[in-house]
Amino acid sequence: MSTLKLDGVVAGYGQGDILRGVSLEVEAGSVMCVIGPNGAGKSTILRAVSGLLRPRAGSIAVDGQPIASLKPREVLSRGIVHVPQERSLFPQMTVWENVLLGAHVLGDRARARRRIEEVAERFPILRERRNAHAGSLSGGEQKTVELARALMLDPKLIMLDEPSMGLDPKARQRVFTTIRGLNETGLTVLLVEQNARAGLEIADEGAVMDGGVVKLRARGRELLDDPRVGALYLGAPITPREAAPEPTR
Ligand SMILES: Nc1ncnc2c1ncn2[C@@H]1O[C@H](COP(=O)(O)OP(=O)(O)OP(=O)(O)O)[C@@H](O)[C@H]1O
Numbered sequence: 169m170s171t172l173k174l175d176g177v178v179a180g181y182g183q184g185d186i187l188r189g190v191s192l193e194v195e196a197g198s199v200m201c202v203i204g205p206n207g208a209g210k211s212t213i214l215r216a217v218s219g220l221l222r223p224r225a226g227s228i229a230v231d232g233q234p235i236a237s238l239k240p241r242e243v244l245s246r247g248i249v250h251v252p253q254e255r256s257l258f259p260q261m262t263v264w265e266n267v268l269l270g271a272h273v274l275g276d277r278a279r280a281r282r283r284i285e286e287v288a289e290r291f292p293i294l295r296e297r298r299n300a301h302a303g304s305l306s307g308g309e310q311k312t313v314e315l316a317r318a319l320m321l322d323p324k325l326i327m328l329d330e331p332s333m334g335l336d337p338k339a340r341q342r343v344f345t346t347i348r349g350l351n352e353t354g355l356t357v358l359l360v361e362q363n364a365r366a367g368l369e370i371a372d373e374g375a376v377m378d379g380g381v382v383k384l385r386a387r388g389r390e391l392l393d394d395p396r397v398g399a400l401y402l403g404a405p406i407t408p409r410e411a412a413p414e415p416t417r
């Protein structure tokens with residue numbers, strides 16, 4: 169069964185439509201990577217799923233249950249978490265306090281304290297930098313803390329909006345390794361990535377968004393090898409010895 173299914177989703181801010189009929193399925197246990205140019209509507213998809221934006225038409229369902237009319241807090245309680253594109257930690261609070269906030273909606277402090285110990289097993293930085301202000305951490309460290317915070321509710325689906333943005337190559341690699349590791353523990357991942365090559369490499373499936381719709385959808389590997397994708401979104405032909413043909417319009 170599919171964990172997340174969007175069907176003909178139309179949504180936008182104010183009057184205009186940004187999503188113009190998005191259909192997308194993310195299978196339980198898989199990694200789906202959405203790529204596409206700036207402004208295509210990638211982040212808007214994640215906002216619609218997480219309840220920050222209500223679709224004007226179409227449906228969003230998790231395990232067959234409609235969620236499009238739920239409030240963000242209710243979506244969270246269905247096991248869906250969203251790590252936004254912009255930095256989202258409270259810089260003046262400590263690392264530990266920030267992560268504890270991830271379980272705030274539970275309203276159960278004892279449970280949150282037990283859970284953070286489990287999460288800290290996977291992310292040693294939580295103990296190492298426990299009392300540091302989140303704002304004093306490097307970009308890569310902050311992203312790790314954001315991921316840890318998202319895991320506090322033990323979600324089944326995690327949506328990551330450009331987690332590698334602004335990171336140096338090493339930190340970027342660590343983020344992708346972490347994502348793959350999370351997926352191996354059974355977590356379903358919906359990843360939005362400008363760093364299309366690295367994102368598609370860890371993905372089971374990929375989707376190319378453009379102009380508010382999904383233009384192409386295929387196995388991650390197939391998209392990587394697709395010359396249209398290579399020319400348009402990956403900056404260079406995938407196979408160095410073989411020039412990609414001109415993109416067809
Ligand atoms: N809060 C908002 N109010 C009005 N328009 C918005 C808002 N957020 C985004 N938009 C517009 O919606 C369109 C799609 O934005 P979105 O953030 O989904 O794109 P994206 O594919 O994530 O792009 P990027 O790669 O730059 O992150 C853009 O034209 C953007 O200007």
Ligand SMILES: [Mg+2]
Pocket residue numbers: 210211212253329
């Ligand atoms: Mg975006």
